[in-house]
Amino acid sequence: MADNNPKDPSAKATDRLNQISSHITPPPASANTPRRRRRKSDKDALPADYSDILGQISTIQKMGATPDPNNRGYVRQKQAGKLWxxxxxxxxxxxxxxxxxxxxxxTVKWRKIAEMREEPVEYTPxxxxxxxxxxxxxxxxxxxxxxxxxxxxxxxxxxxxxxxxxxxxxxxxxxxxxxxxxxxxxxxxxxxxxxxxxxxxxxxxxxxxxxxxxxxxxxxxxxxxxxxxxxxxxxxxxxxxxxxxxxxxxxxxxxxxxxxxxxxxxxxxxxxxxxxxxxxxxxxxxxxxxxxxxxxxxxxxxxxLPNHGLDVPPKVPVDDPIDRVCPDMRTIIPRKKERMYDARKIITSIVDEGSFFEIGSLWGTTAICGLARLGGQPVGIISLNCEVNAGAIDALGSQKLARHLKLLDMFNIPLVQFIDIPGYAIGTVAERSATMRHGITLAGAYYATTMPVFSIVTRRCFGVAGGVMVGCREPRMCVAWPSGDWGSLPLAGGIEVGHAFELKELQKKGGPEAREKRYKELEEEYKRLMNPVRTANAFGVEEIIDPADTRRVLATWVGHVYEVLLPQRVLERASGKLQPRFT
The missing domain is CATH 3.90.226.10 (2-enoyl-CoA Hydratase; Chain A, domain 1)
Incomplete structure (x- = not known):
């Protein structure tokens, strides 16, 4: 008769464990049973740590990093005075x-040293x-x-x-x-x-x-x-x-x-x-x-520069106080308007000490451009060079500035520009070199770019070129120095054009003396009317500042740009709203 009593649960679990163990663990070999050995293959003879492959790589790298003093190309390189x-x-x-x-x-030349073994003997990188x-x-x-x-x-x-x-x-x-x-x-x-x-x-x-x-x-x-x-x-x-x-x-x-x-x-x-x-x-x-x-x-x-266009330019520590006064700027612009001055001295005096890096100093020399810092923060710099062609922008100057504008726009760098421009270059050389064509390309670059711009009118601002440079942003950020002089045309030549009939008739009736007298009267009147304070009275310029305070004014603006405007600009670029192009 079968035993109807159920087996103890713990005993059943023990039996099951023993059953599984017998399947996993092989029975012990007897002393007389020979152990079966695996035959070593050629592959198994290679080092398990791949030191042979690593050794080949190390040997080739050493060959590539070691110059051959007898190599014709290496000798030629050194004879030309060039580094390897x-x-x-x-x-x-x-x-x-x-x-x-x-x-x-x-290209490697190999030599066989054993079965499945070789070593590099020559290498041309x-x-x-x-x-x-x-x-x-x-x-x-x-x-x-x-x-x-x-x-x-x-x-x-x-x-x-x-x-x-x-x-x-x-x-x-x-x-x-x-x-x-x-x-x-x-x-x-x-x-x-x-x-x-x-x-x-x-x-x-x-x-x-x-x-x-x-x-x-x-x-x-x-x-x-x-x-x-x-x-x-x-x-x-x-x-x-x-x-x-x-x-x-x-x-x-x-x-x-x-x-x-x-x-x-x-x-x-x-x-x-x-x-x-x-x-x-x-x-x-x-x-x-x-x-x-x-x-x-x-x-x-x-x-x-930042690493990419979706970042702001890097700030560096600086010891130069942002409120540093520049008293030399009060006298750098001559009262006699025909005289020249060193435009680069204005730049180097106002930006952080030693931070101005000029780009393209040997070409397009009517214009000056480069990179600098204010309060440790990168800015682009544009100025006109009154020592070359009186600062009138020629074809090469326009090309240089247009390229610089696109560079700044690409890297989210705000622009500071010092304006002293009589207009586009004139004369047969200017016309032959397509100055207006390149000048309008420059105008297109000003209006196509979107980086923040701050303009300081240090002296002249005339014609289409001056209007484009100052008016490229709306609302514009612009202040002037007391030496400001602006209008559609410079007085020299402008009076001749605007009063041509009157002066011609006077010369017919009263001779050259009468014409010269009237010309001086007109010149005196226009000079009085062109007092920059009159422009400020009419709010034709936002503010006329003390030139010595220019650094403080600019540094304050740059600080706001980096704190508020550039982070927003980066977001707009990331969303695709802004898509600046360098090419």
Whole structure:
């Protein structure tokens, strides 16, 4: 008869556990049973920690980082007085911050040393060193051409590496620095022979380049050798560019190609596209004495810029009081209106001490522009240069200022401008160089940009040019100095135009003496009526201030801009309401 008494629950659980254990744990082997051994394969003989692969990488990296003093390209680089590419990287970046990307990209010759074992014996790196680093404490991306390898022409992985860096700059929103020496990946006829076929040229990296420019991701370039073709295009398509005066040059094609196309023979690199050519026509923004100064200028410009257009420019600590009085400004403008003065002294006296960095000093010299700080906060600077063409804006001056306006707009930098302008340049040279065409392009830049603008009329403000500069924002922020002098036309010439019939009739009737007498009467009357206080009486100018107080007035405005206006501007850019463009 079956036992109907239920089994104790704890006993059932113990039986079940023993059953499971018997399935998991194998029975103990007897002493006489031989142990089965796994056969070692060739793969198992390789080190478990992959030290062989890591060793190969380390060896290749060491080869790439060690210059060969017998290499023809390296010898040529040194004989030209140029730094080797990795020496440049060391001098550019903050010490110990270089992290290379694509460190073993290149051509390797291997030697077999055992089954499934080989070691690198020769290595030709890709002719462009790229990666991450820090510049003035800021994380950046950079590309640096190696002219010692095929003069920087397309080779190995240079195209893929460069495109990757351009893409990373956009996705990570990190500034990009470009050291150009050679063609920077441009084509060479030897590439056709190597590949066995010719090709239709492509510059697909420029899609990323222009996206960076218009997103406000800083692109800064330096010409540290001959920048040829694509290399020239890469450095010119930057927000800021600088050329080393001792070794730099830039051209679409070299002297040999030019000789065959235009029959200009015997040209040197400097003759064709040296600093005297391209630092004076606006192709390159600034000139530096050598590579070290190039690197310093790159650091300086970056210090004024945010990492991208959705941020405000960085503020730095400053010891210069914002309410500092500048008494020299009361006498810097001569009472005799025909006399000149140093416009740069006004700028350097009012901004934070030592903070003014001029851009484009050798071209478009009727205008002065650059970056500075007020209370530690970056501002853009525009002034007219009365020492060149009396400060009348010519075609190159218009181009320079238009480019600067777009730079400031792209990086959310407020503009401070010192106005002393007689108008657009006049005369046959001005007409031949299309001054009005470029002047209207400048006007378009003033009205298309939206960064805050504050104007100080230090002396003259005449004509269309003056009206555009002062009236580009609504409501305008504008004050004047007691030396202010303004109107549709300057008196010199303006009286002749406005009273031409009267003066002509007087000369007919009373001779030159009568005409001269009436002219002086009119001149005296107009000078009395053009007293700037009369303009302020009619609220034609918001305020006439003591020039010594200009720094305080500007610093107060800049402080408000950074506290209130720029955060709002950044939000509008993020939402798509504002879409500034550099190109």
């Amino acid at each position: 590419v990795r020496e440049r990287v060391e001098q550019l970046l903050d010490p110990g911050t270089f992290v290379e990307v694509g460190s073993v990209a290149g 890709s002719n462009n060193v790229q990666g991450f680093g820090k510049l003035g404490g800021r994380t950046i991306l950079f590309t640096a051409d190696d002219f010692s390898i095929r003069a920087g022409h397309a080779d190995g992985a240079i195209h893929a590496k460069t495109k990757k860096m351009e893409q990373l700059a956009i996705s990570l929103k990190i500034p990009m620095i470009k050291l150009v020496d050679g063609s920077s990946g441009g084509g060479s006829v030897t590439t056709i022979r190597k590949e066995g076929w010719s090709y239709i040229p492509a510059v697909d990296t420029f899609h990323q380049v222009f996206e960076q420019l218009n997103q406000g991701i800083p692109n800064l370039g330096a010409v540290v050798g001959p920048a040829i073709g694509l290399g020239a295009a890469r450095v010119v398509s930057c927000h800021f560019s600088v050329m080393a005066g001792d070794i730099g040059s830039l051209f679409n094609a070299g002297p040999n190609v030019v000789a065959g196309a235009t029959f200009e023979e015997g040209l040197s690199l400097t003759d064709l596209g040296g600093p005297a050519m391209h630092c004076t026509n606006g192709t390159i923004d600034n000139l530096a004495a050598d590579e070290a100064e190039c690197f310093e200028q790159l650091r300086t410009v970056l210090s004024y």
